[in-house]
Amino acid sequence: MMSVDPKTTFFRPFRGGVHPRSYKSLTARRSSQRSVLMPEKLYFSLQLPNGAMLKPLVAVGDVVTKGQKIAEGTSPMLAPLHSSANGQVVDITSHITAHPGKLKSPTIVVATSNDLSWSRDYHSRSIASLTADEVINAILEAGIVGLGGAGFPTGMKAKFARQSQVETLVINGGECEPYLTCDDRLMQEQSAQIIAGIRLLMIATGAKRALVGIEDNKPLSLETMTNAASEDPEIEVHSVPSLYPMGSERHLIKALTGEQVPLGGLASDIGILVNNVATAHAIYQALRYGRPLVSRLITVSGKGISQPCNVEVPLGTRVRDVIAFCGGLTMDCERLIFGGPMMGQVVTDLDIPVGKTVGGILALTSEEIGDCDSKECIRCGQCVRACPMGLMPFMIAANTRASEFEKAEELGVKHCLSCGACSYICPSHLPLVQYFQHAKGVLNQRSSAVQRAERAKQLATAKTARLEEEARAKQAAKEAKAKAKGKARGSRRSARKAETAKEGDV
Ligand code: SF4
Ligand code: SF4
Incomplete structure (x- = not known):
């Protein structure tokens, strides 16, 4: 294990980036509240964030136990759902989701009981001799997805990584978004479990080493994680500068290894x-205790909430129940956000249940939001200096506004991370990220239309080829039949001739 060495702390490991006001002190110094929040009802949406639908395994009236699988998909790419409480299914109904268009989806509603215990717990389960396949299968069965926000099933990610023979595991302890401190608290409070989870991920992927990156504004996490990894020479804990967006995969990789993920490529390409650290923690829980992913630590913060804190939220808890647990909203709360203020998503309804990818709920006042009317671009170039992808945001925005989407594409809008660093720094308060999201949406629609047209063309060509082939085969069969008929007629004629000749001889 390497100690935290100042030499490994890079001053500015990538170009661009910003230093937004952190607001982390609202929650960073308070211990997280675990196993205390349990609402009367939980809402498990059967629709995954990617639109795929799960099949319910329970019916109204069924008694369920904490950790029981209640819905599953048709492939391992769809993580199953488990009940986060003991209780009874009281409804399967249409309920609001986190979709920005306020879409509803079929949802299992569970009335919870007062019994908060796990129905099963394998305290003595040994993880020392597990094989890669055993670890991967247990992760898949536990319904674990990337808790950093991506939501991709971790077991499949590990399986693909093994197939592409990854050498290095990078563990994201960056948490660069303002306000969010749940990973920081988790690292301080559960460091040994996170390190054990990283070791399990190394078994699953076949990686030879793991590099944990923690921003230098989290000294306690750096210390506890360094101590927890002190007996494992293959797990290194490094300090990285607190610079937004350090939590982006490609930028953390650059900071920790100096290597660059190719544009449009994947980390596995190198x-x-x-x-993420929370994912490693969930993996340990699944392998050590046989506990599926049924809750997660989230940050509830902002000046619009009465008691900001980090709290373990059972999955399926509605936003309104989390807010009530944290003392309610203040009179001047203006906006609720899932995630951080830079990349988060506006909460459109208090009845939306908390899903696996939600790392924070922010209640922001108008002072914190700082909404101002946008003005004309003054070509100051600050957005260019801030962009960690080396793009020219003001030019992409100008082309998007003029509906010149091909030019926006040439300028690299598809490589934009939507990190919001440019919008944050812009003195004219231009909604740059919204422009880029619009441009990306239009370009994606166009490329899907082109793909559909290409597919239709391929199908039409294949159909024509097949019809031609069928016609050729029919013709060949006809000819063969005619030939066979001719041959048979010829043989009969020859036989008759021979018969006649025989009769003449007699
Ligand atoms: S920071 Fe804003 S005002 Fe300055 S160049 Fe970029 S878009 Fe224009
Ligand atoms: S939102 Fe896109 S254009 Fe703006 S700074 Fe981030 S990557 Fe660059």
């Missing part, structure tokens, strides 16, 4: 797999 032999690296990235996972």
